[in-house]
Amino acid sequence: MQHVSQAPTDPALNQDPYPFYDRIRPLGDLVWWEDYNMPVAGSHAVVSSLLRDRRFGRENPFPPEIPAHQAPFYAVEAHSMLELEPPRHTRLRGLVLRAFTSRRIKELAPEIEALSHSLIDDFPDAPFDLLTEFAQKLPVIIIARLLGVPEDKAPDLLRWSNAMVRMYMAARTRADEDAAALAATEFSDYLRSYVEARRAKPADDLITNLIAAEEDGERLSTEELITTCILLLNAGHEATVHSLGNGVKTALLTGLRPEDPDTFAEEVLRFDPPLHMFTRFATDDIEAFGHQFKKGDQVGLLLGAANRDPLVYAAPDSFDPDRAMPAHTSFGAGLHFCVGAPLARLELSIALKALFARCPNLALAEQPEYATSYHFHGLTRLMVTR
Numbered sequence: 487m488q489h490v491s492q493a494p495t496d497p498a499l500n501q502d503p504y505p506f507y508d509r510i511r512p513l514g515d516l517v518w519w520e521d522y523n524m525p526v527a528g529s530h531a532v533v534s535s536l537l538r539d540r541r542f543g544r545e546n547p548f549p550p551e552i553p554a555h556q557a558p559f560y561a562v563e564a565h566s567m568l569e570l571e572p573p574r575h576t577r578l579r580g581l582v583l584r585a586f587t588s589r590r591i592k593e594l595a596p597e598i599e600a601l602s603h604s605l606i607d608d609f610p611d612a613p614f615d616l617l618t619e620f621a622q623k624l625p626v627i628i629i630a631r632l633l634g635v636p637e638d639k640a641p642d643l644l645r646w647s648n649a650m651v652r653m654y655m656a657a658r659t660r661a662d663e664d665a666a667a668l669a670a671t672e673f674s675d676y677l678r679s680y681v682e683a684r685r686a687k688p689a690d691d692l693i694t695n696l697i698a699a700e701e702d703g704e705r706l707s708t709e710e711l712i713t714t715c716i717l718l719l720n721a722g723h724e725a726t727v728h729s730l731g732n733g734v735k736t737a738l739l740t741g742l743r744p745e746d747p748d749t750f751a752e753e754v755l756r757f758d759p760p761l762h763m764f765t766r767f768a769t770d771d772i773e774a775f776g777h778q779f780k781k782g783d784q785v786g787l788l789l790g791a792a793n794r795d796p797l798v799y800a801a802p803d804s805f806d807p808d809r810a811m812p813a814h815t816s817f818g819a820g821l822h823f824c825v826g827a828p829l830a831r832l833e834l835s836i837a838l839k840a841l842f843a844r845c846p847n848l849a850l851a852e853q854p855e856y857a858t859s860y861h862f863h864g865l866t867r868l869m870v871t872r
Contacts, residue, residue, distance in 0.1 A: 490509070515775035526787070531797075534815060544568065567714070571821075597628070601624055602836060616734060616868040625723045634689055634694065635693075642672075644723070649668070682708075693715065730833075732864065732865065733751070736758060847872060850868075
């Protein structure tokens with residue numbers, strides 16, 4: 487296996503990771519990324535295969551001891567279907583999908599459109615940051631409404647979410663870990679009181695539906711409910727913010743506009759996805775793509791690299807909303823395919839359509855820069871003029 491060295495905190499990598507992916511993709515099905523001390527896959531075929539390979543899972547067979555200061559964060563993660571395998575994953579996902587239905591998501595379309603226009607109405611005349619004025623507000627308000635949480639809690643939800651997701655970024659600090667633990671505690675305490683209130687007085691919201699969801703006589707526990715709500719916000723919000731920012735930036739640089747918002751959004755997700763690496767653990771001693779994995783070994787799946795594979799996508803570094811293409815890997819695949827993908831697609835499509843319909847002269851006010859936050863790939867800010 488070929489070895490490569492590339493610091494994930496390197497600003498050049500975070501500004502443009504795609505040349506690195508082009509360098510490692512021809513080196514083999516798996517390449518040893520020394521900085522992560524594990525093999526990674528960069529081709530569409532291998533990433534897609536490993537995402538679906540049940541011999542690899544999200545649960546570490548040999549979980550490390552959790553430091554005391556991180557315990558509140560991992561107490562929440564312990565009930566996250568993102569981190570679980572069957573049978574717990576099957577049970578949790580089944581119960582969530584009974585409440586988080588495609589019909590319920592489709593019904594949100596008018597609300598997402600109205601909110602998009604309301605936020606656009608408030609755009610200042612001077613140069614402004616589209617991330618803070620639009621991309622961050624829209625998904626957090628929608629998820630607050632969906633859950634049934636008061637909208638005036640949106641700033642707290644956003645603060646808690648931002649703190650918790652830093653646990654997944656390269657070179658996190660002790661301060662990041664402390665902030666994530668505090669956010670997990672505050673978020674859980676708030677939702678616990680809210681869940682108990684909904685148990686006593688049901689309403690027409692997702693928390694009530696999650697409480698009522700039942701399969702084979704089983705329901706979600708309070709802790710599972712809390713973690714599921716946190717997951718829906720943290721995973722969905724972070725990805726949607728980055729997708730909106732990356733999509734608008736790409737549109738402004740290429741001059742292309744969303745004539746068909748759905749296909750435009752899909753190409754945004756392929757071209758510059760919000761998450762660039764997802765990891766799996768070998769559940770046993772196994773062989774895959776010429777490498778012998780021992781039980782507990784990790785493999786990194788480079789979603790951003792798979793989406794630019796020239797063997798699958800013609801001119802992969804060109805943004806082409808009209809391209810006919812196989813499925814990208816931005817939402818994962820297999821058992822852990824993103825449960826929030828329909829909502830993310832809907833928000834991205836509607837928001838981009840509304841934005842460019844209302845702001846045809848939208849332009850960059852300064853060169854946008856990406857945050858140094860690998861595995862996540864999103865802008866620090868997006869300064870624009872109307």
